Amino acid sequence: MEKKYGVKDGYWLMGFQYEITGSLYSFGQIPRCKVSMLEHLQPGSKLLVAGAGHGTEAIEGAKRGIAVTTVDISKTMISFMQKKIDRVKLAKPIEIINDNILNVNRTGQYDMVMANYFLNVFRRDMMLQILTHLCTCVKPGGSMVIGDFALPKEGNFFYRAFQKTYWYLAATLYSITADNSVHPIYDYPELLKSLGFEIAEIKYFRIFGMKCHWSVRGVKK
Numbered sequence: 001m002e003k004k005y006g007v008k009d010g011y012w013l014m015g016f017q018y019e020i021t022g023s024l025y026s027f028g029q030i031p032r033c034k035v036s037m038l039e040h041l042q043p044g045s046k047l048l049v050a051g052a053g054h055g056t057e058a059i060e061g062a063k064r065g066i067a068v069t070t071v072d073i074s075k076t077m078i079s080f081m082q083k084k085i086d087r088v089k090l091a092k093p094i095e096i097i098n099d100n101i102l103n104v105n106r107t108g109q110y111d112m113v114m115a116n117y118f119l120n121v122f123r124r125d126m127m128l129q130i131l132t133h134l135c136t137c138v139k140p141g142g143s144m145v146i147g148d149f150a151l152p153k154e155g156n157f158f159y160r161a162f163q164k165t166y167w168y169l170a171a172t173l174y175s176i177t178a179d180n181s182v183h184p185i186y187d188y189p190e191l192l193k194s195l196g197f198e199i200a201e202i203k204y205f206r207i208f209g210m211k212c213h214w215s216v217r218g219v220k221k
């Protein structure tokens with residue numbers, strides 16, 4: 001079948017530092033956030049990781065015997081994931097797809113689809129198209145998991161200003177280096193509900209006590 005959506009490697013310049021910078025910028029909370037929902041999967045479960053980057057959650061899943069598929073548009077990011085894979089022992093091999101996620105049609109095939117720090121790279125209309133597409137890949141009763149910068153919803157002005165500034169600094173860096181979109185933080189629980197998912201769980205990851213990252217798990221009804 002002919003490819004419909006384009007492929008580009010936006011991380012050719014900054015891909016090498018992506019994982020370590022994210023970990024430092026979040027005092028280790030981003031890596032924790034990315035793997036936190038794997039506990040809902042068993043060996044043999046099927047997991048799709050969209051925009052997998054260096055593949056932290058994909059590799060951790062495959063170590064646990066989960067059948068993982070990763071999709072990333074960037075050859076650079078995939079090469080860093082491959083280097084990490086080569087250094088560890090996996091219970092199951094990872095299927096690695098270098099393509100635009102919109103070209104990957106796996107309707108109803110996955111127990112869990114993960115989009116960690118992926119949807120935030122897109123402007124709202126494209127983010128909605130991709131999220132809708134990812135939701136089609138989830139089996140009935142399966143989970144759609146989104147790990148990302150948390151939406152400022154509580155606390156005083158200074159609390160929310162910190163959360164927003166923290167997001168906009170990261171977004172601005174990657175808009176300059178990887179052409180990502182700069183936009184207000186997305187409300188993933190509301191978006192998942194609007195796509196027919198029930199919010200089963202939200203885990204927060206804090207910096208200086210503030211809810212800066214979250215992992216949202218919606219279950220397909």
Ligand SMILES: C[S@@+](CC[C@H](N)C(=O)[O-])C[C@H]1O[C@@H](n2cnc3c(N)ncnc32)[C@H](O)[C@@H]1O
Nearest residue numbers: 051052053072073074077099100101116117118
């Ligand atoms: C901000 S990085 C996040 C990487 C990883 N999920 C993480 O948390 O470290 C976004 C990733 O999405 C990939 N990406 C961007 N657009 C994509 C698309 N349309 N299809 C597949 N991957 C895409 C980029 O190459 C990059 O690796």
